[in-house]
Amino acid sequence: MSDESRPSPPQERAGTRTAVVIPAAGRGVRLGPGAPKALRALNGTPMLIHAVRAMAASRSVSLVVVVAPPEGAAEVKSLLDVHALPERTDFLVVPGGESRQESVRLGLDALPPDHDIVLVHDAARPLVPVDTVDAVIEAVRDGAPAVVPALPLADTVKEVEPAEVPGTPEPVVATPSRARLRAVQTPQGFDRATLVRAHETVTEDVTDDASMVERLGLTVVVVPGHEEAFKVTRPLDLVLAEAVLARRRLNDGF
Numbered sequence: 001m002s003d004e005s006r007p008s009p010p011q012e013r014a015g016t017r018t019a020v021v022i023p024a025a026g027r028g029v030r031l032g033p034g035a036p037k038a039l040r041a042l043n044g045t046p047m048l049i050h051a052v053r054a055m056a057a058s059r060s061v062s063l064v065v066v067v068a069p070p071e072g073a074a075e076v077k078s079l080l081d082v083h084a085l086p087e088r089t090d091f092l093v094v095p096g097g098e099s100r101q102e103s104v105r106l107g108l109d110a111l112p113p114d115h116d117i118v119l120v121h122d123a124a125r126p127l128v129p130v131d132t133v134d135a136v137i138e139a140v141r142d143g144a145p146a147v148v149p150a151l152p153l154a155d156t157v158k159e160v161e162p163a164e165v166p167g168t169p170e171p172v173v174a175t176p177s178r179a180r181l182r183a184v185q186t187p188q189g190f191d192r193a194t195l196v197r198a199h200e201t202v203t204e205d206v207t208d209d210a211s212m213v214e215r216l217g218l219t220v221v222v223v224p225g226h227e228e229a230f231k232v233t234r235p236l237d238l239v240l241a242e243a244v245l246a247r248r249r250l251n252d253g254f
């Protein structure tokens, strides 16, 4: 078959180029004192670099926009320069904002026009497997305006009346049926125009991007997440992340 007649790989098909925005501008207060969370090392490599590699591992991803800590954009640029990354992927760095929501919006503002699918991925989820990334992209390509990877919960969840004084007993208001609950991860995937509209329209504080699309009245769909896509939030999560990396190294070696 000549080069001209061969069908293009999916990432080159017109209208389906995929970009990823990685919000990495948080301080990581719950992780304790130290460098901004995304710049903290896991087995000697900054968490952000793990997250960037996890996204660039997908052959569908042609651009990664890193939203850096406001004073750390130059440092993030040089980190991307010194670490090995796939050549097929382009990288951009922009300074972030006060909230995650603002950081994502600043990343969206920096996107060039030729990407119709946008993923938003927390730098704090450095170990998500590429199969999860590809499953999210696939579901957006199949027509969902918003896609989130998620897992069933291990714990039962209670809604409470939050106490005014932290640490005092709180009355339970409700216990939603655990079978209907999912713990949501990233990357979350979107039709780009839908996500841009959500960020222009929704002004309430939210903790994920998909909930903004829900507020537009659109249906968000869930695909299976992965236990290795957990968020590094507290110090124990660093231990778990390094254990996962050690297990991968062992498995790769045999």
Ligand code: CTP
Binding pocket: 022, 023, 024, 025, 026, 027, 028, 029, 030, 031, 037, 038, 067, 096, 097, 098, 099, 100, 101, 103, 104, 122, 123, 124, 125, 231, 232, 233
């Ligand atoms: N984030 C961001 N800009 C902010 C706040 C958060 O880009 N102003 C990013 C974080 O860098 C992280 C992701 O959003 O990759 C998820 O947020 P979270 O896990 O809460 O990270 P932090 O806000 O850094 O942590 P903490 O809430 O403990 O301070």
Ligand code: MG
Binding pocket: 026
């Ligand atoms: Mg936070």
